[in-house]
Amino acid sequence: MTLSDIIIRTEISRVEELLGRYRSQIGDDFDGYRNHVYRCVSYAMHFLNNAPEHEQIVETAFVYHDIGLWTDHELAYLEPSEAVALADNKKYNWRLNPDVLRGAIHWHHKVFRYKGPNQDIIEACRKADWIDATKGWIRKGMNKSAIAKVESAFPNCGFHKTLLRLAKDYGGSTLVGGFRVTRGIVKW
Template sequence: MSMPDVVGDLPLVEEILESHRSRGRGDDTGWDGYKAHVYRVINFARAFGPETADADDKLAIATAFHDLAAFDTLDYLVPSIAAQDEWLAATGRQDWSDELALVIAGHHRLRAYRSGSGAVPLVEAVRRADLIDVSQGLIRFGLPKSFVNEVRGTFDAGVFFRRVIPTATLRAIRRRQQPGFLRPRNALTRSSHPGSVGR
């Protein structure tokens, strides 16, 4: 398997994250950690494809938004999708809304995503990529260890996993919030998109 070059500066990612920086609640270090996680997921996902003309743009958008609301709530799939929908509409890309909502809704699935017509490459690529990073590279789905280590070493997402997510978890416990990121099944319905991501 030939690995793509590691990318670290995609204009769409930079534009989206900078315009949504307030979501970081003033935690610039945590926001930078999230940005690093976004770039890790993009690079891992690019290794799985799909190789289409708009794949990098779709990956940039979906990954920039995929955990966007995690600074506010553990039920972050729906508000992340809503923020993505708003941005897509504002930039004339609303035709991608249902597909990219599916990417966000399904990115925490433990099992492969399949629709009624078979695999959905972009959803599955991001699902695998996120799991590689969340597992700290212990799960690789066949990617070479050297490539996974290179990507993880290039982007320091440590503070996102060590501080941002635990802080959000404590906040959620105090507020008695449901961990909605663990329940992707109804994220599409609650965000007014068709389809299901199953369990």
């Protein structure tokens, strides 16, 4: 399998079920966030050789990785997103490893390579989000044609504009909000 031979699953029941619980809170941003989640899951699972044992944790981590933007209305949304994911993991008795779930969410904006426990999953999630957050400008080894294939399957639906709007709404201005979100979520 090459990096251009990416597998795209257009309907993932776990993603639909988990995101569905937050549809009203996400509101008009739902389609954009949903497609962002699917793009990230596609990239991360590819980096993990589509190993079935990683599906649940990757899918769950990406459903929750930015959810604090809507549940807590926070620009520093990593910790709120982790808290919602961990609470739901316990509430619904998913029995997902909380350290892996927390780590995949906490480190997904890390600038440099993640090294530590659960490195394979956390690093795959980190690389996947960087690819999508930059619209493929940063590819993390992913082939351009694979990125184009994923983006074609899951259109942006204004997701990146949503991030700018929320930075302005929560931060008072795009500049102040952009600074606050960067300070709150970027890890070195």
